[in-house]
Structure formats: structure tokens, C-alpha cells
Amino acid sequence: MTRYLTDDVPDDEVPETDDRDVTTLIPTAVDEVLATAETWLAWDGRPRYCDGNAWTPHKALRRVTDHLVDHLAEIECRLAGVATLPDRWHGRKLTLDSDAARFTEADLDEATSRLRRLALCYRARLATLPADVLDAPSDAWTLRQVVHHVANVTYYARMLGPLTP
Template identity: 40%
Template sequence: MAGEEPQPDHWRASAMTVEADLAPFAPADLDEARGRLTRLARIWANRLDSLRVDQLDHSPGEGRRFRELALHLKGSTYSAYSVGGPS
């Protein structure tokens, strides 16, 4: 890239909205999303409930330990409520 002339940037970022930016999201889509997230939460709760206390500080692989995952997910509810969680 050294010595190349910069190319003009025609990207408008968020200065304008085009039709492709508007993803339709109907009430049925919201119901489906809520159902899926509720089922996922139940799966996680069942999985964590099945672990002994000593298993919480182990990882099934190279990633985070179960306790770290649980605490991370617990802290992630802030994002949901900041954009309009359930009342």
C-alpha cells in the first residue's frame, strides 16, 4: 500500500438510511425470539444446576470455566434492559 494514492471514500455511514438498513421485525418475530431466548436460558439453568460445586471451576475445553460463563451471562442483562427490557 505504500506509495498508493488513497481512494475516495463514498461511504455515508449513518448520515443516511437506505431500504436495506430496514429489517422488518413483526410481532410474530418478537414472539419467536422471546421463545427461543427463554428456552436457551432454561437449558443454561438446567446445565448449571446439574454441576457440582467443584465442577464450576473447570472448563470442558480451552475456554472459560463454567462459573466464569455464568457470571458473564448474568452481567449481560444490562444490555437487554438498556434497550428496553421487560417492564
């Protein structure tokens, strides 16, 4: 059986979909994340504890990036008809030493470039897929469900939230 990143998600967590244009979902989510991240230049170096985890600007942006990359790889593998590699990461439960680093304008600039490029990749790829491919039944979520799930990547930015000086 082919394994996908979404295989280990409980059935009650299957994302709801709607009629929004899938090509805009990820760019819109990235815009929201980056708008929040702009406030993180005021971060005082102390993690925020929310939803059972410690959150810092670097961790939130690392999780956003990882989530976008992981599911873009899943989409590409599924379209190519090959199995994805099982993930071995610890997700939001893991806080790295590097997550505690000072958050600077250069960090924000790098994250902005990286996330906007990933959003463009999603937009370009999804624009090539007709509705019947997006909604094709599979042994995992439909591709439309995957995209709606990924659009919730704003969760990671909300865990730290906007910061004020």
C-alpha cells in the same frame, strides 16, 4: 492447547462471580431482555447509536441469542473435553440489513420462544454441575465465570433500551 471462546478476552475483563445460584442467572437475564423487548413494538425504524454501534430490536435479540448459543456450546465442549470452534463472527460491530426490518409481535413471540428455550437449556445443564466442576481451574475462565459473563447478555437490550410509543 484447547481454545475457548473466552480465551481472547483480556484478563481485566474476567467476570466477577458471587454466591447466586447459577441455575437462575441466565433465566433471570432472559426475563429482563424480554421485558425490555416487549417495548420495542413501539420502535420507529431508526437505529439507536450507543457504545459505538447501531442498535435495532432485531440486532439486540440476534446478539442475545448468539451470545447464549456460543457460550452454551463452549460449556458443552469443555465438559466433553473437546476444543470449541474458534468464532468468526463480528459480534456487535456488525449490523445486518435484516436488523433494520420492522419489529412485530410475531418477531417478539419467536424471540420469546427461542430465548426461553435457551434459558431452560442453561438451567438444566447447570443444575447437573457440582460446585467443584463450576469452579475447576482451567486455561480459560471457570465455568462459573462463563455463566456470570453470559448473564450480562442484558447489555444488548440496554443498548436499545426500553421504548415508548
